[in-house]
Amino acid sequence: MKISVQLYSWISILVLPSAATKHPGQLSELYVPSVEEWNEAESKAHAFVAQLILTEKVTMVTGTLLDVGTGCIGRIRPVSRLGFPGLCLLDGPNAINRAHLVSTFPSGITVAASWDRELMYERGLAMGSEFKAKGAHVILGVDVIGKAPLQIHIFPERPSSNEQETMRSDTVMPDGTIVDAVSSNIDDQTLHELYLWPFADAVKAGTTSIMCSYNRLNGTYACEDERMLTQVLRNELGFRGHGGGGYFGPSLEAAVEVGNVTMERVDEMARRLMTPYYLLQQDDPDYPTVDPSMPYLLAISNDGWESGLLGGRPEGGIPGRDVRANHKELIRKWGASAAVLLKNDDGILPLSDKTACGGEPMLYIGVFGNAVFDVTEGVVAPPNTPQEGQEDGIITIGGGAGGGRNPYIISPLEAIKSQMNKVDGTVQYITSNKVLANNDLRSIYPKPDVCLVFLKSWAAETYDRPSLELSWNSTVVVNNVVKFCGWKKTVVITNSAGINTMPWAENSNVTAILAAHYTGQEAGNSIVDVLWGKTEPSGRLPYTIPKTVEDYGSPIVNLTGTDGGLERNSSKWQADFTEGQLIDYRHFDAHNTEPLYEFGFGLGYTTFKVEGDLEVVKLGGNTTNDLPDAAAPIEPGGNTDLWTEMLRVTGRVSNTGQRAGSTVIQLYVSSPLAGRNGIPVQALRGFKKIQLEAGQSGSIEMVLRRRDISHWDVMAQQWRIPSGEFKLALGLSARDLSANKTTRVLG
Numbered sequence: 043m044k045i046s047v048q049l050y051s052w053i054s055i056l057v058l059p060s061a062a063t064k065h066p067g068q069l070s071e072l073y074v075p076s077v078e079e080w081n082e083a084e085s086k087a088h089a090f091v092a093q094l095i096l097t098e099k100v101t102m103v104t105g106t107l108l109d110v111g112t113g114c115i116g117r118i119r120p121v122s123r124l125g126f127p128g129l130c131l132l133d134g135p136n137a138i139n140r141a142h143l144v145s146t147f148p149s150g151i152t153v154a155a156s157w158d159r160e161l162m163y164e165r166g167l168a169m170g171s172e173f174k175a176k177g178a179h180v181i182l183g184v185d186v187i188g189k190a191p192l193q194i195h196i197f198p199e200r201p202s203s204n205e206q207e208t209m210r211s212d213t214v215m216p217d218g219t220i221v222d223a224v225s226s227n228i229d230d231q232t233l234h235e236l237y238l239w240p241f242a243d244a245v246k247a248g249t250t251s252i253m254c255s256y257n258r259l260n261g262t263y264a265c266e267d268e269r270m271l272t273q274v275l276r277n278e279l280g281f282r283g284h285g286g287g288g289y290f291g292p293s294l295e296a297a298v299e300v301g302n303v304t305m306e307r308v309d310e311m312a313r314r315l316m317t318p319y320y321l322l323q324q325d326d327p328d329y330p331t332v333d334p335s336m337p338y339l340l341a342i343s344n345d346g347w348e349s350g351l352l353g354g355r356p357e358g359g360i361p362g363r364d365v366r367a368n369h370k371e372l373i374r375k376w377g378a379s380a381a382v383l384l385k386n387d388d389g390i391l392p393l394s395d396k397t398a399c400g401g402e403p404m405l406y407i408g409v410f411g412n413a414v415f416d417v418t419e420g421v422v423a424p425p426n427t428p429q430e431g432q433e434d435g436i437i438t439i440g441g442g443a444g445g446g447r448n449p450y451i452i453s454p455l456e457a458i459k460s461q462m463n464k465v466d467g468t469v470q471y472i473t474s475n476k477v478l479a480n481n482d483l484r485s486i487y488p489k490p491d492v493c494l495v496f497l498k499s500w501a502a503e504t505y506d507r508p509s510l511e512l513s514w515n516s517t518v519v520v521n522n523v524v525k526f527c528g529w530k531k532t533v534v535i536t537n538s539a540g541i542n543t544m545p546w547a548e549n550s551n552v553t554a555i556l557a558a559h560y561t562g563q564e565a566g567n568s569i570v571d572v573l574w575g576k577t578e579p580s581g582r583l584p585y586t587i588p589k590t591v592e593d594y595g596s597p598i599v600n601l602t603g604t605d606g607g608l609e610r611n612s613s614k615w616q617a618d619f620t621e622g623q624l625i626d627y628r629h630f631d632a633h634n635t636e637p638l639y640e641f642g643f644g645l646g647y648t649t650f651k652v653e654g655d656l657e658v659v660k661l662g663g664n665t666t667n668d669l670p671d672a673a674a675p676i677e678p679g680g681n682t683d684l685w686t687e688m689l690r691v692t693g694r695v696s697n698t699g700q701r702a703g704s705t706v707i708q709l710y711v712s713s714p715l716a717g718r719n720g721i722p723v724q725a726l727r728g729f730k731k732i733q734l735e736a737g738q739s740g741s742i743e744m745v746l747r748r749r750d751i752s753h754w755d756v757m758a759q760q761w762r763i764p765s766g767e768f769k770l771a772l773g774l775s776a777r778d779l780s781a782n783k784t785t786r787v788l789g
């Protein structure tokens with residue numbers, strides 16, 4: 043199956059390829075379109091566009107937003123006389139938004155925390171199949187965010203430069219003043235080595251559709267940035283698909299008529315739009331039509347059941363296609379395995395192994411916090427959800443374009459009750475954070491064998507989080523529960539979209555901490571599977587947890603309420619990326635700051651050790667040339683020589699514990715230029731998840747390509763391998779690297 047995934051940013055991805063596979067289920071058979079396939083699709087597009095008149099071409103490249111007829115969020119209109127059914131773009135990096143009978147998947151941040159390529163691939167495949175079955179041609183899917191800890195769906199190894207929601211667009215203020223969107227000001231080396239990096243990966247993987255972001259880059263709106271869109275994206279990265287349009291319309295037609303824009307240029311735009319349609323075989327007569335329930339769901343999601351757009355349609359809605367297949371089983375499994383266990387003193391988890399005082403099974407469970415029970419305001423977050431989110435209930439998925447309609451929600455409380463029912467246990471709970479903040483725990487008797495506290499923080503498009511602290515008086519709540527439960531009995535579970543401060547983490551009576559992120563519709567089952575040991579938590583932090591918010595750095599630019607933000611034609615919203623590449627762990631390394639929990643960290647139910655020497659072998663790449671071969675073709679992903687495999691690194695890992703389990707081996711590279719000019723002390727350049735039986739050991743092999751060991755030379759405008767020694771280190775986190783080797787690449 044092949045499906046188009048749109049990247050949103052300056053451009054904003056995630057981790058899944060646009061094109062899926064020829065052999066479903068086999069990651070090794072990942073389908074990436076060949077140059078010949080691109081060429082063939084392009085010539086079909088050429089033949090199609092040759093039959094269009096100007097108005098049709100302009101309509102096509104302009105597109106329509108919120109198409110009430112089909113319910114598509116973005117729509118390329120049909121050309122019926124040529125049998126072209128149009129294209130349907132649907133929202134949703136984590137679920138098909140504004141649709142029903144669809145799954146809510148673990149969010150991007152959860153998937154990032156899995157460090158599990160198989161999981162990422164399977165999730166991409168499952169989501170792709172749901173979108174396709176609903177008749178979508180383009181998934182408004184994945185987003186890359188890196189620097190700012192307060193934005194949503196963070197994956198610091200995958201940064202873009204669309205880093206804040208506050209003033210992400212030009213904005214009309216209440217007095218009518220228009221203020222320009224925030225400008226991300228980024229130097230060329232940082233752009234290439236950090237922010238452009240994931241785009242090169244995505245284009246290489248066959249992405250056919252990239253959306254420019256709303257904000258400005260170096261003062262120019264991303265969608266008007268000729269250098270980025272043409273020189274960098276198309277010429278340098280070899281991108282052959284299309285981007286979001288939306289603002290051409292009649293002015294483009296007029297511009298062609300007076301000769302300001304050539305017909306060739308418009309033909310090219312229309313061809314780029316049609317090429318992916320043919321490449322992904324969406325011209326197949328069996329390609330699903332847009333689900334007829336979609337217009338209802340668009341109207342109701344945006345305007346409620348009173349929506350005028352529902353007029354004349356059958357009352358009560360019409361059922362859509364159920365596209366969920368067996369995904370709920372996968373969602374439960376992924377949500378559990380991607381959880382990150384940050385602390386587990388005395389091995390309190392898994393609970394199934396534990397006994398209460400006196401050797402009896404644990405029969406008294408205390409459950410606390412407003413993230414533990416079901417939602418009370420509906421299974422879909424409405425558009426007017428406040429910045430701190432709804433007070434009650436577990437968060438399965440974020441809000442805005444990244445939201446979705448849960449088909450149902452399994453709350454943690456529900457899952458805990460059914461778990462404890464099996465042993466006739468007692469579950470006592472207080473889900474009101476107000477009661478907990480007031481320290482009124484008299485309803486709990488006797489003192490539980492273990493106390494589970496569920497904390498949360500909401501994240502949605504259009505807002506930045508106001509704080510890194512978990513919401514709803516979280517710190518007071520934890521402190522009161524810990525004081526009540528006493529000696530080493532409290533387990534804290536966080537339900538959040540990313541980086542949080544955890545001021546209670548070092549309290550010795552907080553015995554375990556599990557970062558569960560947003561797990562999707564099966565939340566409660568996933569979390570209980572981990573707590574009781576049915577599934578091992580094998581996630582690792584895809585970001586650093588700081589001791590204090592000041593340690594993290596990278597605050598957003600926020601001039602709200604200041605005169606500067608309101609000046610006419612204000613260009614005051616400037617975000618200077620002065621830290622260069624030193625975000626997240628690179629920042630902590632550069633400043634020698636001790637994190638609370640470092641990037642790449644996570645515990646499991648067994649232990650691992652990376653040991654012995656690293657073996658480093660030079661592969662076929664040309665080591666007398668510090669630049670990529672200038673004669674190599676530019677294909678999607680850029681100069682093909684940048685992808686030449688240069689070094690193979692091999693190390694050994696052993697499971698030193700008592701149970702089978704998984705760990706993530708991470709490869710960090712320190713270049714000879716490390717520490718200069720905003721260049722990080724070390725950079726993650728490979729990772730692999732490995733499963734081993736108790737006592738078993740295995741070898742791990744990773745490959746470094748030319749790009750992985752090159753820096754962007756601004757003067758030469760080219761990638762260059764530095765001379766001198768590289769240090770390669772392998773281990774279990776950014777601060778637990780037990781095997782290393784230094785090596786020269788050139789010469």
Ligand SMILES: *[C@@H]1O[C@H](CO)[C@@H](O)[C@H](O)[C@H]1NC(C)=O
Nearest residue numbers: 227228229230233259260269
């Ligand atoms: C932004 O401006 C700086 C300073 O002029 C320049 O070095 C850099 O290349 C520009 N970046 C982009 C993305 O255009």
Ligand SMILES: *[C@@H]1O[C@H](CO)[C@@H](O)[C@H](O)[C@H]1NC(C)=O
Nearest residue numbers: 293295296297298300301302
């Ligand atoms: C054509 O370009 C000229 C010069 O930039 C401009 O003044 C005019 O408005 C443009 N006309 C149209 C229809 O785009």
Ligand SMILES: *[C@@H]1O[C@H](CO)[C@@H](O)[C@H](O)[C@H]1NC(C)=O
Nearest residue numbers: 192208506507508600602603
């Ligand atoms: C930005 O500043 C305004 C006014 O001070 C404040 O209300 C808002 O919470 C701030 N936003 C963030 C994300 O901190």
Ligand SMILES: *[C@@H]1O[C@H](CO)[C@@H](O)[C@H](O)[C@H]1NC(C)=O
Nearest residue numbers: 475476479480513514515518
């Ligand atoms: C936090 O707790 C205090 C009482 O201790 C209460 O007044 C306040 O409303 C609570 N805030 C939230 C967000 O629940």
Ligand SMILES: *[C@@H]1O[C@H](CO)[C@@H](O)[C@H](O)[C@H]1NC(C)=O
Nearest residue numbers: 525527528529530549550551
């Ligand atoms: C942990 O709990 C015990 C028993 O209630 C108490 O004596 C001790 O002071 C607590 N420790 C901390 C760090 O709060």
Ligand SMILES: *[C@@H]1O[C@H](CO)[C@@H](O)[C@H](O)[C@H]1NC(C)=O
Nearest residue numbers: 218219220221609610611612
């Ligand atoms: C400022 O805005 C006004 C009204 O939108 C516009 O006429 C003017 O050209 C703008 N000035 C600059 C310097 O952009």
Ligand SMILES: *[C@@H]1O[C@H](CO)[C@@H](O)[C@H](O)[C@H]1NC(C)=O
Nearest residue numbers: 663664665666667668669671
């Ligand atoms: C390696 O690169 C050098 C320098 O560009 C070139 O002279 C040489 O022919 C290349 N070797 C191979 C095997 O391609």
Ligand SMILES: *[C@@H]1O[C@H](CO)[C@@H](O)[C@H](O)[C@H]1NC(C)=O
Nearest residue numbers: 654655771779780781782783
């Ligand atoms: C690198 O590996 C050597 C053993 O090969 C070890 O002695 C040394 O401590 C390691 N250095 C670091 C920084 O890990």
